[in-house]
Amino acid sequence: MNYIVYDLEATCWENMPIGYVQETIEIGAFRVNAYGEVRGKFNRFIKPVVHPVLSPFCRQLTNISQEEVNRAGTFPDVIEEFQNWARIEEEDYLLCSWGNFDKKMFLHDCRLHRLDADWAERHVNLKEQYRISNRLRSGIGLKKAVEREGILFTGMHHRGISDAENLVKLFLKYLGTWDL
Numbered sequence: 001m002n003y004i005v006y007d008l009e010a011t012c013w014e015n016m017p018i019g020y021v022q023e024t025i026e027i028g029a030f031r032v033n034a035y036g037e038v039r040g041k042f043n044r045f046i047k048p049v050v051h052p053v054l055s056p057f058c059r060q061l062t063n064i065s066q067e068e069v070n071r072a073g074t075f076p077d078v079i080e081e082f083q084n085w086a087r088i089e090e091e092d093y094l095l096c097s098w099g100n101f102d103k104k105m106f107l108h109d110c111r112l113h114r115l116d117a118d119w120a121e122r123h124v125n126l127k128e129q130y131r132i133s134n135r136l137r138s139g140i141g142l143k144k145a146v147e148r149e150g151i152l153f154t155g156m157h158h159r160g161i162s163d164a165e166n167l168v169k170l171f172l173k174y175l176g177t178w179d180l
Helices: 056-062 066-070 075-086 101-112 126-133 142-148 160-173
Strands: 002-010 024-033 038-045 093-097 123-125
Touching (some): 002 101, 002 160, 024 056, 024 075, 024 101, 024 160, 038 075, 038 160, 075 101, 093 101, 093 126, 093 160, 123 126, 126 142, 126 160
Parallel strands (some): 002 093, 093 123
Antiparallel strands (some): 024 038
16 A cells, blocks of 8 residues: 655635636645555646746745746646556555545546546545544644644645654554555
């Protein structure tokens, strides 16, 4: 079993204009085996096509530059690379993210680009499991959960690869207790 612990960043606006849709602009992921060994790392930017210019709010929040997404591949190319890296066609896998936003974005982007989305359904919401296992009234953000566990949050918050790396730390701490 491969656990694909991942985080996405998407186009965003301070006040999202009516009719605008978000698109994934970064995938950060780690492949973890059943023994808790990190077996790979994936980090790619994605060029948005519906609204190709990042808002100032988005650039500031994610620290992703317009140049980085301009140089990136589009979703169909990057997602094929991601699926190959994750060995989705070859091995058993489970996508693991903090909340359901990331799953919804994969499904949305697959529909947008007319790609099969069945592979994205194999997903577990670690945020909800953490909430339940820690008897919290409501879910908390990843950074707060990591710090609550006494784990040092490293990297840049709201960057896919950094958030995925911090989620891996939390994932490994609770490995064996998640309902996977």
